[in-house]
Amino acid sequence: MVAEQAATHPLDAGGAMHGRGHYPLTMGQLSMWRAVSVRPTEQLWESNQDLLWSAPAGTSEEELRQALTALAARHESLRTVYRPGDEPSAVRQVVLRDPLLRFRAASVREPFDLSAEPAWRAWMRPAGDGEPPQVHVVIHHIAADGAATRILESDFHALLRGDSLATAHTPREAAERQHTDAFRARLSAALEYRQRILAAAPRIAVSRGPLVRARAQTGIPYRAVHQAARRLGVTLPTLLLTVYVQTLAATTGRTDHLLWQLSANRMDPAVRGLVSSLTQWVPMLVECDPDGPLRPMARDVNVAAARALQHGVYDPYAVALTDLDHGSYFTIIPAPADAAVDSTPAETAPARVEFLPPHARSGPSFYLMAHVHPEVRLTVRVMRGGYRRVEVRRLLTTMTDLLLRAVKDTA
The missing domain is CATH 3.30.559.10 (Chloramphenicol acetyltransferase-like domain)
Known part of the structure; x- marks a missing residue:
């Protein structure tokens, strides 16, 4: 009823x-x-x-x-x-x-x-x-x-x-x-940062294709990736972002990539517990050798990601409408605030990839969402030419393998 x-x-x-x-x-x-x-x-x-x-x-x-x-x-x-x-x-x-x-x-x-x-x-x-x-x-x-x-x-x-x-x-x-004169300098800095990044970003022609959605159940527990990130001296989101960049380099043959993070913009205690919409897309440029050592690569990505997030609050009407076909998009769904690191298994389980029914078509045409608890789950949504099921499976399998290697190499 x-x-x-x-x-x-x-x-x-x-x-x-x-x-x-x-x-x-x-x-x-x-x-x-x-x-x-x-x-x-x-x-x-x-x-x-x-x-x-x-x-x-x-x-x-x-x-x-x-x-x-x-x-x-x-x-x-x-x-x-x-x-x-x-x-x-x-x-x-x-x-x-x-x-x-x-x-x-x-x-x-x-x-x-x-x-x-x-x-x-x-x-x-x-x-x-x-x-x-x-x-x-x-x-x-x-x-x-x-x-x-x-x-x-x-x-x-x-x-x-x-x-x-x-x-x-x-x-x-x-x-x-956010509309005061005191906040204006922060908005101006974010605008300048965004303009600089997009001017330097590689421009790669893409075409729209059919919507493909898939999820990788990596079998890698939260405890394992959390400990790997700590040993590398970076955050868990940075570790996942680094492996994402490695995967893009390995599967596209390009070493330089424009990435867009979904910034939560909740670093200020005054908004940390605020119920509203604060998230905005913020760009970053990363160059990556997929065969290079992980530790220096992760630290470079960490610096680039932190700089991007510092400019995560901007006036959307002061910039061009975000081109959702330009670059690769990424967001992480963090563990619950009360999740204990040792509350998940320590051993990995077999990985698998499952394809999902089509859903929303608005938003980025190349978008990866990473859930980290209780294990890492990678959901990708692609609406670009050249990405069919076989390419999407390869993308998720490659990222799973690279993440597992990062966990094992830092153990």
Whole structure:
């Protein structure tokens, strides 16, 4: 049974918004707004994230409803609508005074009207035989990026337990800081960095091809890659990024590559726990000898990646729209904050590659996503000519083999 709650439209009969203020957007929100604004109508749903949260056995639907209402009251991004302005960059966020929830089942392919409703939906799945009750959440990326969805899930469980939580930071506070004169120098530096990198990047002609998605279950546990990165003196994301560059060099025959990292932009404590969209694509140039020693290569990549992330916050309307066919894209899904290094097996398991059904077609045409916990899983999505199943399998197999070699050589 689906629980439903009647909701008042945020616009009253006279067109006034039942909210407060018209605030600017964070640079991450602006990036998502701009990306959505040029997307075909049939692809608008592709920014929706499909989440499933479990609840303790015996939790009632009313308790789930109350926790979700409290979650929306806590985080302003769950009570926000967006008002376009005269200029594309002049969009403003309006925060509703009260939670506006629709507890009804909905397809992830159902797009949100960002100007008329908060960009999330939730509904309950009653407990089944031996299964706990669950909450199904569909939320737009402008309301919560990947890091923010994990914060939401953690807060949801804390609210179910009745825990007291510190006051949450708000997107409008972060956005107002990013639009001050004091922040302007940082935006200017990011713009100059981006222009310099793209001017020096190799320009390789690519053509669009059919969408191919595949995932490598590498069998390499989190503990092993974590320890390998530590022995190399780099971060775990840097180790994976280095192996990605090695793989690109080995499979393309080119040693110089333009890479795009998805920067979380959460190094500032004021935004570390913020539920909003902060992520932006930031470029870096890397040159790599696939047969060269790993340690110096990883350190060079570490320096380049750190420099790129320092320039991860930029005004998306001050730069050309990102060419999603230019370069190779990469993001890492980190281990949960409470994941212990020794909580996963120490031994590797056999690797395998599985092909996935086509899904979203918006976004980068060459994109690798790496999950690291409890083992490394590499998911690649390619929409470029020359990449069929055989080439995609080779890419994932090569990266798995190089990562395994890095783990063994540093043991």
